[in-house]
Amino acid sequence: MIPLMAALPMLFAFIIVLLDVLHLRGPAIKAAFLLGAVLPIPVAWLSRGSSEVVGGWAREAGIEVALTETNLPFIVGELVLFVFVSVYSQGYFNPRDKKTPKVFALLLLAHAGLLGAFIARDLFNFYVYMEIASVSAFALMAFSEEKGAKGAAFKYLILSLLASYLFVFSIGLVYMETGYLNADLISKAAAPSRELGAAIAIATASLILKAGIFPLHGWLPDAHSRAPTPVSALLSGAVVKAPAYGMILMFSALPAGEPLRFILLAVAVVSIFFGIAMALLQKDAKRLLAYHTVSQMGYVLLGIASLNFVGAAYYAMAHSIFKGGLFLAVGSISTRSRKLGEFGYRNAPVMAASILMLSLAIGGISPFIGAYAKSLISSELGGWWKLAVYLGTIGTLMSFTKLNYHLMRGVSPQLKGAWKLSSLGLALAALLSGLILGAGINPKDALGIAIAVGLFAALKASGLLERGHPAPPRDVGREVNLMAMTLVAAIVLLMLLG
Amino acid sequence: MISPEQAGIIIMLVGIYGLMAKREPVKLVLSINVVSLGLVLFFVGLAYSPGKDVPIMPTDPVDPLPATLMLTTLVVDVAITSLALAIIIRMRGEGE
Numbered sequence: 001m002i003p004l005m006a007a008l009p010m011l012f013a014f015i016i017v018l019l020d021v022l023h024l025r026g027p028a029i030k031a032a033f034l035l036g037a038v039l040p041i042p043v044a045w046l047s048r049g050s051s052e053v054v055g056g057w058a059r060e061a062g063i064e065v066a067l068t069e070t071n072l073p074f075i076v077g078e079l080v081l082f083v084f085v086s087v088y089s090q091g092y093f094n095p096r097d098k099k100t101p102k103v104f105a106l107l108l109l110a111h112a113g114l115l116g117a118f119i120a121r122d123l124f125n126f127y128v129y130m131e132i133a134s135v136s137a138f139a140l141m142a143f144s145e146e147k148g149a150k151g152a153a154f155k156y157l158i159l160s161l162l163a164s165y166l167f168v169f170s171i172g173l174v175y176m177e178t179g180y181l182n183a184d185l186i187s188k189a190a191a192p193s194r195e196l197g198a199a200i201a202i203a204t205a206s207l208i209l210k211a212g213i214f215p216l217h218g219w220l221p222d223a224h225s226r227a228p229t230p231v232s233a234l235l236s237g238a239v240v241k242a243p244a245y246g247m248i249l250m251f252s253a254l255p256a257g258e259p260l261r262f263i264l265l266a267v268a269v270v271s272i273f274f275g276i277a278m279a280l281l282q283k284d285a286k287r288l289l290a291y292h293t294v295s296q297m298g299y300v301l302l303g304i305a306s307l308n309f310v311g312a313a314y315y316a317m318a319h320s321i322f323k324g325g326l327f328l329a330v331g332s333i334s335t336r337s338r339k340l341g342e343f344g345y346r347n348a349p350v351m352a353a354s355i356l357m358l359s360l361a362i363g364g365i366s367p368f369i370g371a372y373a374k375s376l377i378s379s380e381l382g383g384w385w386k387l388a389v390y391l392g393t394i395g396t397l398m399s400f401t402k403l404n405y406h407l408m409r410g411v412s413p414q415l416k417g418a419w420k421l422s423s424l425g426l427a428l429a430a431l432l433s434g435l436i437l438g439a440g441i442n443p444k445d446a447l448g449i450a451i452a453v454g455l456f457a458a459l460k461a462s463g464l465l466e467r468g469h470p471a472p473p474r475d476v477g478r479e480v481n482l483m484a485m486t487l488v489a490a491i492v493l494l495m496l497l498g
Numbered sequence: 499m500i501s502p503e504q505a506g507i508i509i510m511l512v513g514i515y516g517l518m519a520k521r522e523p524v525k526l527v528l529s530i531n532v533v534s535l536g537l538v539l540f541f542v543g544l545a546y547s548p549g550k551d552v553p554i555m556p557t558d559p560v561d562p563l564p565a566t567l568m569l570t571t572l573v574v575d576v577a578i579t580s581l582a583l584a585i586i587i588r589m590r591g592e593g594e
Contacts, residue, residue, distance in 0.1 A: 162530060162533065169537055172540055477520065485518050
C-alpha cells in the first residue's frame, strides 16, 4: 500500500500529459491535478506506522519502504505544503496557456519524487526518487519568464547533478563494503573502514550541496528567488528536505565518527548565522527568504549531526510549512516589484495576518510549530550549541522585523482568492500543528521579540543595512567552476578530518 | 594493469576537472556526462570478477545488481542532458 503514495501522483502526471495531447484542457486537467495532489493523504493515513518490501521479496533482495517515526514528519510537511501549493497554482498559472498542463504534470512529478524519497529505506531507491524531484524542479524553474531564471536553473542543474553522481558513487562504495543497499541491513553489516569513511564523507558533502547548506549554498539564492512563486515555495519548502532525509538514512546506516559530527555541527552553526547575515543585507524580498532557507537548513543539520533524527525531521516539517507559506504570501503581494519598500500588505489584512503569523513561526515563537521544533532540536545539544540555537532565533526575528517593517509601509496589487486562502491556510497550519504538538505559551519569547526589534532599530539607525550588497558575477560558467571547486575541497576536508 | 573500478574513478576525476576548469555551458554538460560514464564503469567494475558466470541460468554468477542500477543512472543522464541542452538554448535566446 505505501508505494501508492509515490505511484498515484505519478499516474496522474501521466494522465495530465495524455489529456493535454488529446486537447482535453480545462476542468479535466484541473481535476486530475488536484486528485494527484490529495490522494497520497488517505494512503499515508491508512498505512501509518507500517513497513513493507515492494513485491513481497525478502528484505535482502527487495526494496523496503516504510512510514516510521523519522520520516512521517517529512511526509506530513510535504503533503500539507503541496496541497496549498496546488490550490495556489490554480490562481497562478493561466489555464488557457499551453504551458500550464506541463507545469501541472511537472509539479505532480516533483510531488511523487519527494514522497518516494521520503518513504525509501533503501539508498539507491532514495537516490532515484530524489532525482525525479530535482529534475522536475529544474524544468519548473526554467518555465519562469524572469531574466536570469534560466541561468539559475542551469547552475542548479549542473551542481545538483554532480552532487548526485558523487552520492551514487558513495552508495557504490557502501555496496562494495557491505553488500547491501537497505539502510537497516547496512547498519548491521558495517564495520568501520577507510572505504566507508570515504563513502560517508562524499555522501555528506554532496547532500549538503543539494540541501543548500553553507558553504555549498551558492546555487540556492538565485534558484529559489527567480522561480515562479508556487515553485519557489515547493523548492524551499520541500525539495531541499529530500537530501536532508538522505543524510538521516546515511547516518542511521553508517557509523559516523566523533570528529565528522563535530565538523558538521560547526558547519550547521556557521550556516545559521551566515544565512541570517546575508538575509539582513538583501533588498529583494524573495532573496531574503531564500537566504533564510540556508539558515534554517543549518538547524536541520544541527539535528542530524547530533543524531537527533526525530528533532531534525520535525524541524524539516516546521520549515516546510512556514517557509512555504512565507514564499506564497510574500510572492503574492510582490507580483509587480520584489524590492523591499516598494510593496507591502497595508491594504491586505489577510496577508498581513498570515505574514505576521508565519514570521513568528519561523522565529520559533510559541505556540507556533517553530517553537516546538526548536525545543526538540536543542534538547539533544550541549551547552554552547544550545546558545547558538537561541542566538539564531534572535537573528531570525531581527531579519523578519526588517521584512515586516518594509511590508507595513507599502501597498499590494490586486490579490486572488486562491492566493489569500493558501497563505492563510499555511499560517493556520503552523499555528494548529504547534498547538496539537503542545508547544505551549512561553512568556520568555516576548523578551526575544523585544531584543530582536531593538537590535533591528539599532542596526537601522547605524545605517549598516543600507550598504549595497555587491552584485554577484554574471558569468554562469565561472560560478559553476567555483562551486565545483568548493564541493571538491569540502569532500577532501571531510575525508581528511572526519 | 588497473582495474575497471580504478579506471572509472580516474574518468570521474577527468569530468570533475572539466567542471572546475571550463566555463562554456556546453562543455560543462559534456563534463557531467564524462563523470556519469566514469561512474557507470566504476559500478560495472564492482560486479565483475574474473572466472565467474553470466547471471543467466547461472551456477556461479557475477553480481548482476550494480549493472542493473546503472541502467537507472544512464536513464537519468540522458534525461538531464536533453534538459540541460534545452536550457542552454533558452539562455542563448535570452542573451545571458
